[in-house]
Amino acid sequence: MRPHNKKHPHLERLLQKAMPVTLDNSSRVLILSDLHMGNGGRRDEFRRNAELVRAMLGSYYLEEQYSLVLNGDVEELFKFPLESIAQEWGDFYDLFLQFKEHGFFWKTYGNHDSSLIEETEYRLGSSLVEALKFQYGDETIFLFHGHQASELLWETYPIVSRSVVFFLRYIAKPFGIRNFSSAYNSRRKFAIEKSIYEFSNQAKLVSIIGHTHRPLFESLSKVDFLNYRIEELCRAYPEADLEQRTVIKQKIGSLKSELDACYKQGKKIGLRSGLYNTITIPSIFNSGCAIGKRGITALEIEGRKIRLVYWYNGKQSRRFISDRDNRPQELGSTGFFRIVLNEDSLDYVFSRLHLLA
Numbered sequence: 001m002r003p004h005n006k007k008h009p010h011l012e013r014l015l016q017k018a019m020p021v022t023l024d025n026s027s028r029v030l031i032l033s034d035l036h037m038g039n040g041g042r043r044d045e046f047r048r049n050a051e052l053v054r055a056m057l058g059s060y061y062l063e064e065q066y067s068l069v070l071n072g073d074v075e076e077l078f079k080f081p082l083e084s085i086a087q088e089w090g091d092f093y094d095l096f097l098q099f100k101e102h103g104f105f106w107k108t109y110g111n112h113d114s115s116l117i118e119e120t121e122y123r124l125g126s127s128l129v130e131a132l133k134f135q136y137g138d139e140t141i142f143l144f145h146g147h148q149a150s151e152l153l154w155e156t157y158p159i160v161s162r163s164v165v166f167f168l169r170y171i172a173k174p175f176g177i178r179n180f181s182s183a184y185n186s187r188r189k190f191a192i193e194k195s196i197y198e199f200s201n202q203a204k205l206v207s208i209i210g211h212t213h214r215p216l217f218e219s220l221s222k223v224d225f226l227n228y229r230i231e232e233l234c235r236a237y238p239e240a241d242l243e244q245r246t247v248i249k250q251k252i253g254s255l256k257s258e259l260d261a262c263y264k265q266g267k268k269i270g271l272r273s274g275l276y277n278t279i280t281i282p283s284i285f286n287s288g289c290a291i292g293k294r295g296i297t298a299l300e301i302e303g304r305k306i307r308l309v310y311w312y313n314g315k316q317s318r319r320f321i322s323d324r325d326n327r328p329q330e331l332g333s334t335g336f337f338r339i340v341l342n343e344d345s346l347d348y349v350f351s352r353l354h355l356l357a
């Protein structure tokens with residue numbers, strides 16, 4: 001039995017009533033959030049990426065037999081009535097439901113679509129829950145939209161200090177994608193992330209949220225990763241032939257200049273905030289959102305791996321930096337690309353959680 005979490009009783013209650021789903025080593029799950037579907041008009045933020053979402057779900061994740069979790073704010077009910085959304089994007093409902101054929105489809109509700117629980121005519125009603133808990137061996141991955149953490153938030157954090165802002169800015173490496181500036185400016189969102197981070201560490205579980213529109217994926221810090229890669233390459237160098245040595249030299253050169261840039265930036269923002277004994281725990285992940293100006297971020301779980309991926313239209317998107325040295329792959333000849341921004345083994349994630357939190 002998990003110790004009762006006194007500091008975050010509302011999250012503890014949410015965890016208790018979350019729908020359990022068992023994952024195994026062959027499970028594949030795509031987690032996508034914050035689609036904010038509207039009526040197809042100018043104020044509809046989903047419209048821009050609709051064809052990209054259709055292609056990635058229909059021609060990639062369905063083909064690869066993934067299950068699907070839409071983690072809240074799928075419909076934008078603050079601005080549009082459900083009828084107009086269903087009329088414009090009804091074919092997406094068919095697409096979502098197809099994921100039940102080879103796996104599961106669940107939809108958690110967020111603050112923008114929570115009224116759907118009262119809707120009797122809603123087509124995705126049988127898949128709608130407030131929260132999910134993936135049972136992964138003895139471990140738990142807790143999925144919910146994230147707005148629940150703002151309940152009573154200002155009693156817990158009356159003043160969100162500057163150090164919290166620095167801390168979360170450090171956790172949320174910006175990946176070279178610029179479209180979550182609103183999250184950066186909002187202390188309220190930082191506070192939500194921080195309270196979920198604390199809850200996850202205390203409950204020894206991993207939380208996956210959306211809501212703030214800001215992708216979170218903490219494994220090794222970028223600095224640690226770059227150091228580790230350089231170390232690996234130095235060790236490979238003596239064994240390498242002449243041609244390989246040239247490649248290794250080039251790689252080390254570019255890693256080193258990236259590292260220098262990190263240290264230079266670090267002086268400005270503080271490489272570590274010191275809030276958590278200088279160690280960050282990978283206990284909170286955020287899929288980001290599907291309404292980015294340049295593309296879509298999502299989380300993939302494949303067996304014992306978790307990944308943050310970025311999908312974009314190759315014609316529109318400028319160059320950007322991946323934290324890991326992965327190359328983008330085109331989906332057929334659609335002009336849509338997928339790149340892995342970050343990847344880690346879940347065993348490693350849970351080891352860090354148990355050993356360091």
Ligand SMILES: [Mn+2]
Pocket residue numbers: 072073110111112145147210211212
């Ligand atoms: Mn939301």
